[in-house]
Amino acid sequence: MGVIVLIETYDQAAKVILERLEKDFLRQSRTIYQMLIVRDRFDEAYNFFLEVKPKNHREKSIPLHTLENYDLGYLESVVHSLRKQTQITMQFKGFGELVWPQAQTRISKG
Amino acid sequence: MNYDREPHGVYFMIDNKSFYASVESVAREDDPLESVIVVMSEAKNTNGGLILAASPKAKELFGITNVSRCRDLPDDSRLKVVPPRMNLYIKKNLQINEIFTQFVADEDCYPYSIDESILDMTKSWRLFGRTPLEVAHRMQTAVHDKLGLWTTVGIGENPVQAKLALDLFAKHDNDRIGELTYETFPQKIWPITNLVSVWSIGHRTAAHLERVGIHSMDALAHSNPYELKKEFGIIGTQLLALAWGIDHSQLSKLLTPNDKRWGNSQVLARDYLVQREIETVIKEIGSQVASRMRHHQQQTGCVSLMIGFSYASAETDGRSGFAHSMRIDTTDSPDQINQYLVYLFRKTWDGEGIRNIAVSLSHLSANDGLQLDLFKDPHAQIKQNLMIRVLDKIHDQFGNTALIPASSLLHGATMLERSSLVGGHNGGNSFD
Numbered sequence: 001m002g003v004i005v006l007i008e009t010y011d012q013a014a015k016v017i018l019e020r021l022e023k024d025f026l027r028q029s030r031t032i033y034q035m036l037i038v039r040d041r042f043d044e045a046y047n048f049f050l051e052v053k054p055k056n057h058r059e060k061s062i063p064l065h066t067l068e069n070y071d072l073g074y075l076e077s078v079v080h081s082l083r084k085q086t087q088i089t090m091q092f093k094g095f096g097e098l099v100w101p102q103a104q105t106r107i108s109k110g
Numbered sequence: 111m112n113y114d115r116e117p118h119g120v121y122f123m124i125d126n127k128s129f130y131a132s133v134e135s136v137a138r139e140d141d142p143l144e145s146v147i148v149v150m151s152e153a154k155n156t157n158g159g160l161i162l163a164a165s166p167k168a169k170e171l172f173g174i175t176n177v178s179r180c181r182d183l184p185d186d187s188r189l190k191v192v193p194p195r196m197n198l199y200i201k202k203n204l205q206i207n208e209i210f211t212q213f214v215a216d217e218d219c220y221p222y223s224i225d226e227s228i229l230d231m232t233k234s235w236r237l238f239g240r241t242p243l244e245v246a247h248r249m250q251t252a253v254h255d256k257l258g259l260w261t262t263v264g265i266g267e268n269p270v271q272a273k274l275a276l277d278l279f280a281k282h283d284n285d286r287i288g289e290l291t292y293e294t295f296p297q298k299i300w301p302i303t304n305l306v307s308v309w310s311i312g313h314r315t316a317a318h319l320e321r322v323g324i325h326s327m328d329a330l331a332h333s334n335p336y337e338l339k340k341e342f343g344i345i346g347t348q349l350l351a352l353a354w355g356i357d358h359s360q361l362s363k364l365l366t367p368n369d370k371r372w373g374n375s376q377v378l379a380r381d382y383l384v385q386r387e388i389e390t391v392i393k394e395i396g397s398q399v400a401s402r403m404r405h406h407q408q409q410t411g412c413v414s415l416m417i418g419f420s421y422a423s424a425e426t427d428g429r430s431g432f433a434h435s436m437r438i439d440t441t442d443s444p445d446q447i448n449q450y451l452v453y454l455f456r457k458t459w460d461g462e463g464i465r466n467i468a469v470s471l472s473h474l475s476a477n478d479g480l481q482l483d484l485f486k487d488p489h490a491q492i493k494q495n496l497m498i499r500v501l502d503k504i505h506d507q508f509g510n511t512a513l514i515p516a517s518s519l520l521h522g523a524t525m526l527e528r529s530s531l532v533g534g535h536n537g538g539n540s541f542d
Contacts, residue, residue, distance in 0.1 A: 036138065038137065038138055038139045039139070040136075040137060040139070042136060042256065042257050042258050047137050047138070049138065053187070055187075056187055057185050057187060058183070058184075058185050058186055058187060058188075058189040058190070058191055059187065059189065059190045059191065060190070060191050060192070061138065061190050061191070061192045062192070062193065063137075063192075063193070063195060063538065093138070093139040094139040
């Protein structure tokens, strides 16, 4: 099977994520909104979700995007780009003790 | 019973534990056995939401079953609801089958549904362990290591035993493995009194069996074959074989149905009452089915239309809908097919509210060129035909929404909205 390489710059990725985020990031009261970023070791990809947790109600988790580029430096650029444009809390999962290549801080600390 | 002359093989029937929910758990780095997750389709025609899958923990805590409705779902903060991503599940299913084919030859791996496969391990199981049980363990581990998903395995000496072992034992086993052989069959299967739990016995058959005094698999196995056949017809003999764990099917000999057909159906998001709106949707479905048929280089000689009434109309009318077919001159032109469909619709429709539409094309034949009609302008016919090919090419290359009839923008049309659905549910983000 041929490998399809989708070239997506980190700015394009960030744009897609933000667009999808805005659709469901309704900023309702008594509701926690978080962006969940998962290191998917099975697919070697990074998955982005919007987690919507209204107090005492069931939670919703909406897929935003998947980065097929498994390079941590690339992810760092995407996250950096996102942080310039949104204040939403980011939660990192599956990164263990890994460290951001640029900032040299622990990823799981956010 | 002498089983010596029955086929003795090693068959695995494998399914994925709560497949969609497990895939979604893994994508979020959650343990699929511990997470409380529900996959809910919120397509417009599902009336607020249809539950496609629930994780084992969600089933246990809230008693959720598949295909329950959103209104049955408790509003509990422990529960996580996620939209379906059918394309992702198809991708995972392919990955799983790829792992299976490390254990069997490609031609011995038969995908049965989106989360089930039958493997004929007869020739290869010895390469991977001392017992079939050990091989099953090894396969489960391989899938879990590579994809994070848990599989359930039924082992049998033929396909039906494997399927029963999966449904009745593996799903309740701590190791998620169940085994059946000709030898253990009576001891394990015959005590079953809940006949519907046995694969291939539905509610109606179960009720029928109860009526004639058969209340267990034991009784079924020991009933008179001639009476069974008299009461149930050919199904009676199949039931008897089932009760003894006998299955002569040879998976390598694929069945080809005599009259294949192409079809599609949809449930509408609301009751449709306006003729123009209904006809728009009929034509959209007709064009879509015709396009699928053309991709297989075929043409049709018979169109069928099924219309299901809304609850209200069905109540006052007494009928739940109508279905009509008509033989036509063979064609693959969407315009002609749609003309016939609209004709069938107008002939019978009498203003009822409509909730279901299904279209199918049958009496298929190979499309080996355009048959010109003597009574029509040949140039117009050729031009029409060329136009269809060009449209198909554009759709293949740029997607089905690249070029659409203006009618699909009218109120009531559903094609644009459904173009991103897979199997009627959300396919997932377009370029994930």
